[in-house]
Amino acid sequence: MKIxxxxxxxxxxxxxxxxxxxxxxxxxxxGLTGTKEGCGMGECGACTVIMNGRAVNSCMVLAAxxxxxxIQTIEGEAKGPTLSDIQASFERNHAVQxxxxxxxxxxxxxxxxxxxxxxxxxxxxxAVEGNFCRCTGYTQIxxxxxxxxxxxxxxxxxxx
Amino acid sequence: xxxxxxxxELAYVGxxxxxxxxxxxxTGEATYVSDMRLPGMLHAQVKKSPHARARIxxxxxxxxxxxxxxxxxxxxxxxxxxxxxxxxxxxxxxxGEVRHYGEAVAAVxxxxxxxxxxxxxxxxVEYEVLPPVLHHMDALKPDAPLVHPxxxxxxxxxxxxxxxxxxxxxxxxxxxxxDVDKGFAEAAYIVEREYDCPSVQHVPMExxxxxxxxxxxxxxxxxxxxxSPFTVRNLFCHAFGLAHAQVRVQIPYVGGGFGxxxxxxxxxxxxxxxxxxxxxxxxFQATREEEFSLLPCRSALTYRIKxxxxxxxxxxxxxxxMYWDSGAYADYAVNVxxxxxxxxxxxxxIPNAWVDAYTIYTNKPYGxxxxxxxxxxxxWAVERHMELVAQAIGMDPLLFRLKNALRPGSKTLTGExxxxxxxxxxxxxxxxxxxxxxxxxxxxxxxxxxxxxxxIGKGVAALHKAPAMPPFTATxxxxxxxxxxxxxxxxxxxDYGQGxxxxxxxxVAERLGFPPKKIRVAFENDTDRDPYDxxxxxxxxxxxxxxxxxxxxxxxxxxxxxxxxxxxxxxxRDLAHDGERVFLRHHPDKGVSFSSMAVGLALPNGxxxxxxxxxxxxxxxxxxxxxxxxxxxxxxxxxxxxxxxxMIVEVNEESGEYRVLKVASxxxxxxAINPDMVRGQAIGGMMQGLGTAxxxxxxxxxxxxxxxxxxxxxxxxxxxxxxLEVECAVVETPxxxxxxxxxxxxxxxxxxxxxxxxxAIQKATGAELTHMPMRFEDVWRALENREPIDNxxxxxxxxxCRSAPEARPKE
Numbered sequence: 001m002k003i004x005x006x007x008x009x010x011x012x013x014x015x016x017x018x019x020x021x022x023x024x025x026x027x028x029x030x031g032l033t034g035t036k037e038g039c040g041m042g043e044c045g046a047c048t049v050i051m052n053g054r055a056v057n058s059c060m061v062l063a064a065x066x067x068x069x070x071i072q073t074i075e076g077e078a079k080g081p082t083l084s085d086i087q088a089s090f091e092r093n094h095a096v097q098x099x100x101x102x103x104x105x106x107x108x109x110x111x112x113x114x115x116x117x118x119x120x121x122x123x124x125x126x127a128v129e130g131n132f133c134r135c136t137g138y139t140q141i142x143x144x145x146x147x148x149x150x151x152x153x154x155x156x157x158x159x160x
Numbered sequence: 161x162x163x164x165x166x167x168x169e170l171a172y173v174g175x176x177x178x179x180x181x182x183x184x185x186x187t188g189e190a191t192y193v194s195d196m197r198l199p200g201m202l203h204a205q206v207k208k209s210p211h212a213r214a215r216i217x218x219x220x221x222x223x224x225x226x227x228x229x230x231x232x233x234x235x236x237x238x239x240x241x242x243x244x245x246x247x248x249x250x251x252x253x254x255x256g257e258v259r260h261y262g263e264a265v266a267a268v269x270x271x272x273x274x275x276x277x278x279x280x281x282x283x284x285v286e287y288e289v290l291p292p293v294l295h296h297m298d299a300l301k302p303d304a305p306l307v308h309p310x311x312x313x314x315x316x317x318x319x320x321x322x323x324x325x326x327x328x329x330x331x332x333x334x335x336x337x338x339d340v341d342k343g344f345a346e347a348a349y350i351v352e353r354e355y356d357c358p359s360v361q362h363v364p365m366e367x368x369x370x371x372x373x374x375x376x377x378x379x380x381x382x383x384x385x386x387x388s389p390f391t392v393r394n395l396f397c398h399a400f401g402l403a404h405a406q407v408r409v410q411i412p413y414v415g416g417g418f419g420x421x422x423x424x425x426x427x428x429x430x431x432x433x434x435x436x437x438x439x440x441x442x443x444f445q446a447t448r449e450e451e452f453s454l455l456p457c458r459s460a461l462t463y464r465i466k467x468x469x470x471x472x473x474x475x476x477x478x479x480x481x482m483y484w485d486s487g488a489y490a491d492y493a494v495n496v497x498x499x500x501x502x503x504x505x506x507x508x509x510i511p512n513a514w515v516d517a518y519t520i521y522t523n524k525p526y527g528x529x530x531x532x533x534x535x536x537x538x539x540w541a542v543e544r545h546m547e548l549v550a551q552a553i554g555m556d557p558l559l560f561r562l563k564n565a566l567r568p569g570s571k572t573l574t575g576e577x578x579x580x581x582x583x584x585x586x587x588x589x590x591x592x593x594x595x596x597x598x599x600x601x602x603x604x605x606x607x608x609x610x611x612x613x614x615x616i617g618k619g620v621a622a623l624h625k626a627p628a629m630p631p632f633t634a635t636x637x638x639x640x641x642x643x644x645x646x647x648x649x650x651x652x653x654x655d656y657g658q659g660x661x662x663x664x665x666x667x668v669a670e671r672l673g674f675p676p677k678k679i680r681v682a683f684e685n686d687t688d689r690d691p692y693d694x695x696x697x698x699x700x701x702x703x704x705x706x707x708x709x710x711x712x713x714x715x716x717x718x719x720x721x722x723x724x725x726x727x728x729x730x731x732x733r734d735l736a737h738d739g740e741r742v743f744l745r746h747h748p749d750k751g752v753s754f755s756s757m758a759v760g761l762a763l764p765n766g767x768x769x770x771x772x773x774x775x776x777x778x779x780x781x782x783x784x785x786x787x788x789x790x791x792x793x794x795x796x797x798x799x800x801x802x803x804x805x806x807m808i809v810e811v812n813e814e815s816g817e818y819r820v821l822k823v824a825s826x827x828x829x830x831x832a833i834n835p836d837m838v839r840g841q842a843i844g845g846m847m848q849g850l851g852t853a854x855x856x857x858x859x860x861x862x863x864x865x866x867x868x869x870x871x872x873x874x875x876x877x878x879x880x881x882x883x884l885e886v887e888c889a890v891v892e893t894p895x896x897x898x899x900x901x902x903x904x905x906x907x908x909x910x911x912x913x914x915x916x917x918x919x920a921i922q923k924a925t926g927a928e929l930t931h932m933p934m935r936f937e938d939v940w941r942a943l944e945n946r947e948p949i950d951n952x953x954x955x956x957x958x959x960x961c962r963s964a965p966e967a968r969p970k971e
Contacts (some may be wrong), residue, residue: 033195034188036415038365038536039448042869046365066878073187085182087186096845098184098657099417100192100365125879132871135657137847137885138879140840152876157835157842158889160591160826 003067007032009075016063021108022056024085025063028072034074034103036131038094045131048104049073059116059129074103077110093144093154097135104129108110109145161672161710163581163830163894165899172669176836177676179662181413181683184915188907190413193369193385195444202231202269204433205276206678206894207264208454209258209284212292212523213305216256216285219266221753223845224282229275232437233283235266239432244491245391245397245423247316247323249308250526251429254828255952257486257738258287259307260454261865267612269433269442288784292523299328299520307488307521321494322325326849328345328521330490333501335515335573335792343477343512347468351549355541356462357914358857359485361452362530363876368455369445372430376439378402382409384527387417389652389685395424411685413727415658418848419529420456421656422697423492433439443633450507452525452869457858458526459493459519459534460485463541466511473555475564478510482517482538487526491644494519499628500534502574502787502796504540507585507624508561509570514947515792517667523864529697531845535625536852536914540565540932543621543915547922556591558620559920562857564588566620566802578800580893581650581902583828585802587624587891595824595887596620596806614810615926616821622804623912626797627698631784633798636691637708639668641718641773645755647674647716649681652693653705658841658906661703663833667706667899668752671713676741691776700781700798702833706899707778716775720754723770724762727752782897799903803827804847805916811924816824816940818921820850820883823913830895838905842888853914855933871929 004013016025017094023040026049035058035078038046042060044117045133047059073084077084086109105144112119112127119127124145125138133141139155146152167174184190221233236255242248254265270276284693293299293307306316312325318640321331345348351512369382380402386392389409398403412419426444434442446455461484466479468632482500501517530536550560565585570578593599602608609616627633638650649668661681667677682690693705721732724742728735730752736745741750752761760771787794809821825842832838855875859867868874894901918929927942941947 005792027195028394033191036192036366037194039871041448041870044365044448058919061368073713074186078187083183083186090186091182094179096179096182097840098416098660099181099190099413102185103188104187125321125882129878129880131878133365134365134418134848134876134880135844136840137843137877137886138845138882139847142466142879142882146599155267155839157832157839158887160889160891160924 001064003063005069006068007070007071008073018064021059022061022063023058023065026058032073032075036100036103038100044107046101048107048131049105050111051109055108060075074106075144077106086113089144090146093140093147094137095141095144101131101133105133118151119145121146161707161899163896163898165900170670172666172676173833174831176834177662177666178663180681181407181661182504192366193371193383194366196371198441201441201443202271202437203273203276204267204430205280205332206264207266207285208596209254209261209263211258211287211289212261213295214258214264215285215290215713216254216258218286220284221266223284224268224279225281226455226588227275227279228266230279230442231271231273232269233266233279234432234436234838235321237302237942239921241397242397243424243428245395246321248315248316248492248496249491250489252432260523262525263601264429264451264454267429267433270726272674288940293328294522294864296483296520296522299522304328307523322789323717327486328520329518330486331494331497331518331519333498334464335513336483336790337573337575338477338512338603340512340514342475344468347476348471349469349553350466351552352466353545353548353930354393354464355461357460357537357540358456358525359524360852360858361393361457361579361874362418362420364416364418364694367451368421368425370427371428371441371443372434373441374431374435374439380431382407382408384411384427384560386411386425387421387654387656389654389687390692391644391695392424392427393687396427396720399428404552405490409869413683414654417656418531419533419697422695424906425455426501431490438467449869452874453866455847456528458530459487459496461537463538465541465545465548469549469553473553473560473563474567475510476713477512477650478505479514480504481488484517485517485524485527487522487524490519490527491950492523492528495628496529496534500538502792503535503625504538505573505868506539507566507622507802508767509562509566513573513699515573515745524860525866527602527912531848531910532625533628534847535623535911539623542782543912546916548928558598561589561620561622565589569811573792574787574796574810576795576797581896583800583802583893584893585622585624586861588804589620589825591826591889591891592804592806592824593620596808596822598806605608609924612810614812615924616808616810617920617922618806618808619916619918619919619923620804620806621912621916623908624800624802625699625911626907627700627801628843629698629700631692631786631796632780633694633700633704633876634780635693635704635708637712637777638691639775640651641716641758643755643758645753645758646680647672647680649679649709651705652687652690653701654685654696655683659837660705662837662951663702664705664709666833667709668713669877670900671710671735672717678739688764699801699906699908702902702904703799703898704779704781706902708779710777710899711779712775715777716773718838719773719775720757723757724752726769769902774809787810799898801827801829801903801905802907803908805912807916807920809917809920809923809924811958813943816936816943817823817859818936818939820917823883824887824890824891825909827905827908828891828893829905830898830903832890833900833902839891839908842909843886845907846913847877849913850881850888853917853933855935857933900924942955
């Protein structure tokens, strides 16, 4: 079947198999591999993209369901060679380790800040609860958001 | 090296610096093996055993072979190859007998994933189901079925391991120090308890994945999500009888490892399929379910400790018996057993010690390295035991720890004398305790307790670990100067997220005197290009590769000075340099730029001198020795990193629910090369430790089928599981032979989180937890004084990971 959708501002019209997920369509048909697959079952959030303004697990959406949708993936986050504010804050706050959860994590944070520019720590934790990260222990991710929104400071290591 | 530099003498080391890999990772540009597709690439799927133990009677691949898109099918009978590092006990595909649920018995490569999956489904396997041996303690019984009847014929590293053919014991590590009988006879108190923990999954967010092309003329190219390119190459060449020059291993960005990708994984499977498919590249990526059951996990442990204590609270004797459940294969588990055996007491001095540590085969998915390499599991036992012994003898657990902690002059279990520069566990324990106001509740805590009715408790647990590695472990680093005077660093230590490359860049910058932005560490590892490194494991990377990086920088500078000396007609002794040029110390305006020398200096008349500037640094661990196999005596430790956690928890005594209010972690890292990254390792490991402490674990049915191979039933901590407050601190007792005094801390953050939690829960409620994880129902059971149930081999899975509800005011 043929679907038409907008991804990161670019319009695509492509054939896709009826059983293909949006994740697979984005990665394999469009070649946008920044979005990752961590479980394929809607549990880990590595495949999070923004679809019509809402963060979704793209492994749980059929490509066919995205016909006509407006999608943003991690590839659309930086403007030209410059990181977005969210990305820059992730960098400053060491919120990235292996990087595999990072694209999905950034998408979830983006959706949160679009609706709540000054979220509480609890709201941040709630927003990224569906994004598993095995490396960072989340603290520096939460700090990246609070430092960006001016509600918290960069964390530090104490020297005894 | 340079351990005596004061912080103010250092420009880059000891200061936070951005990671060089964040731009790629934050933009989606970083390419992982799971993102790669090669021309003509086939997709592989495996047929897996639904049984824990069965004889393979017949495999019929006829139907599958005739299906569309299928290019190769392979079964165990066609691949007579054993693979392993420490004990060579595993076939590429099961042959004759399956030994665990989820083990691969056949594999397919096809044009598409769907075609491969359909063909794998169509393979028919007839099994004769055999009774499995599931619990490792059952596997020790005389009538237990043998998981490996051929154990006696396997190759193994004889200097380090002792398999016991005719039993299920893959290795027996012994340690004998002093006279335990005499020690126990003199003891005023003797306390004996048993502790255990189940198998758990590493859960890297990128599952195991490889692409292999077995080209014409037996040239093999491997792209893999792995930790150790040279180990993959070496084991691969040994298994298939190939020359090392024929095999190339490349590792791009890796989505997490945690030890699960330390050795060789799915590469041989892809390789045999590629060979059979005429050399087309074959990709296999494990599903999340396969990550749990086809690929390795962390071994379960039962640990019995008997401790004799003097009337003054000094430990006088300790007998320690570890039973490690390696599952169906024991390649790495034997070394986990060995490393745990020689560290078995935790950071305490035991004058008379007796250790027996057994690696035991069972019919379950197999164990391997996992962050901490056994120390997370056995510290659970040791640090709960210290608490329970202290309680039994009526002494405060913190004082009991401090009284017995290793100090300068103490002897470790293997007979090594702790020096002042070895590190300071006492300072770590004291600081962790101070940070949680150990021993008392603050007025705010008392008020909170009154409001919620949940009991608040505080606990401390200490830790130590040395890198578990061969005593002659080596590495090398090569620096190459680019035309513009910037520097490229090549090394085969991989950075799969832990951030070592950032630290290596800072070390190179410091020694060269160049700003870090002029230093690039090449991220994609390649055995055809990079100098050798043993493995990226054991928290040894920063120390060994950091030292090699310093030596490489010195070599590069020496080579540059030699050229500059010729150009300036000067003695190299009279030269100095900055980030741009080498100059005469007495006439700084007379100099020659690094960029002009980078690829050979052209003199004004066109004559050339020098040549491309490179620096080579080689480093091998020094002064370490094999351990005596009867007594354990020897010097196994490159360094000891000590640490401690303090934990505050509030517990609902009626339901067993609890919530972690604060964790304070303190490590003696020697020197924090990059404080932000030390903190990242500290918090990341602490949360992984909380996962192990609170909820993670493999659950099997009585036939050995894994019941929870998914995130639905085997959750890991999420952001909502964060403690309300997290503090990290470092003590800095420089490691004399560490780079700028540093020692590793990658694994240590995960160790002793669980016992700190258990100790805090006990302080709050009196619950004596000896089984990990501590799910709410486990706490409730302990409070109700009910026997813990064997949750791990059961018909009815119980327990799941979930966040504690916010403590509510009493109604």
